[in-house]
Amino acid sequence: WIRPCAGKTTTIKCLCRLLNPTSGKIHIDGFDVIKNPRIAYEKAAAVLEGNRNIYWRMSTKENLKLFAGLQGYSYKQVKNKIEELVEIFGLQGKINTEARFLSRGMQQKLAIACALIKNTKILFLDEPTLGLDVEAIYEVRNLLKGKISSEGKTIFLSSHNMGVVEDVCKRVIIINHGKIVADEEIKKIKELFRVNTYRFEIEGKIGEQIKKEFLKRFLGVRFSTDESKTEIIIDLKDSIRIYEVLEILKKRGVKLINIQNIEPDFEEIYLELVKREK
Template sequence: MLKYTEVSKAFGELVAVNKLNLNVEAGTILGFLGPNGAGKTTTIKMSCGLVKPTYGDIEAFGISISKSRKKYIKNIGAVLEGNRNIYWRLTPIENMEYFAGLRGISRKKIREKMDEYLEIFNLKEKRNVECGKLSRGMQQKAAICCAMIHEPRILFLDEPTLGLDVESVDSMENIIKKIISKDRIIIITSHDLKFVSDLCNRITIIHKGVLVLDKDISFLESYSDNITYIIETQVLQQEIKNDIHKNFPVYIEDNNNKTQIRITLKEDNEILEILNYLKEISIKLFNIRKVNFELKDVFMDIIKGTMGNMQEAILIFKGELKKCLYLKKDIY
């Protein structure tokens, strides 16, 4: 189990992560989601021992990072910058040997493991090709091989599909399914919500440093009773957008000289209310269509619904932070 207990991080007055409590069981592929600046990267860096929490603790299979950092880190593997995690002038084999050496593992001990990973990741034919000459997808795979060479029980993958074509995304999904096991945890951050919903068996969402959702992926089935429409209109002025936001549960964005209004409803006939509203203010409609339910709908609904009480939570945290600093509690 990966366990977060009251994990918090502040950079001066900026609260990046606020009292995170989370337990992740072995066998889980967790989609760790949130908008930009939500605290995802800070959480992962704390989990990998790269950033110290202001207070709180993280445990990996019973080993505390605050009490036994070296033993804790042995359980952790991470690809934090995709293909930038490897040395481009080295081959996949040489990269794996190098990263194993950093952990004190001899070439002899990892030879069999390297062959296994080259087979799983379809890199056998490229084993002696410099990584800088490989495709983006193959570079991502080589980076994951290096992160797994010491056989960690917890693997963090930050944007594993970034820059990949459709075929490479499918390949990445199949590979992650192969490397998950009953005693391993894989945590994925990604803006590709379809990839996350197809692959992960659990979803968490963090927003402004606060955990706002932690659910098994099956919760999407009950959520899908809602109905989502996309309404395309003339480009709307900001004042009109603000009025629509006040009156309806919508997400609005401008796209190709049009405004798209995405609205999630309980009943089909509820769409008439917003259509009548738009007609009354003489807004020109280009198109309206019902769309299949997606994780994106949940994501946007939750993010819109968490804006209100966030400032109060941050103020409470700052008060506790000052007390923590005053008492000079440093977990390291």
């Protein structure tokens, strides 16, 4: 994850050797691509930010054939591959439609399909869900988690959409003002920030006296109430203190509907990591 304007597109362009880095080293699959720029082209494919990764006045099929041809493949060689990609990306009904007439989501799916024609082990995706509606984001996320990742490809994804990063990626690098503030598997980062936060769902509304008792005995207590129930969210240093909560509720004659342990929110984790570096 890289925050907006932190240089994520520039980073990917350097990795692809579309730009020359001002310092540092770049290795892809063990090869120094600064000394051997051709390696970057051979080892990786990319879809950059924006919607101009495809040719707008060419149809879906023509774009796929063109990008195959740029790799030295004849249509006969990749005919089955094109048909497979068209089916996977749900482009069957748009096969002869010019790219400029496709929806933004369809254009992005076509761009990713064109990158996959190259059949490299590494795929760079720069903000692949930027500007897409909710349905299109959902479809692209499923494609990245499903077929593409199952082929054993490494997907290098840049995004400031926390939901996409958490849902798609196994490992995350967070960059703030050009400095790496985290580099770890998402699962491990969430474990580091795990607190014993619990949601207690109570039947009906609770009185001010009960609220005061909770606020006196616990830190980080939040209440929310609707017509039929009340939710109490509490950060507990020790999960054994759940029994204290239950004791209060029982003493006050309050009916408990449900208890739930709340997972740490990845967006909150990011904000905490960035705040530490200021």
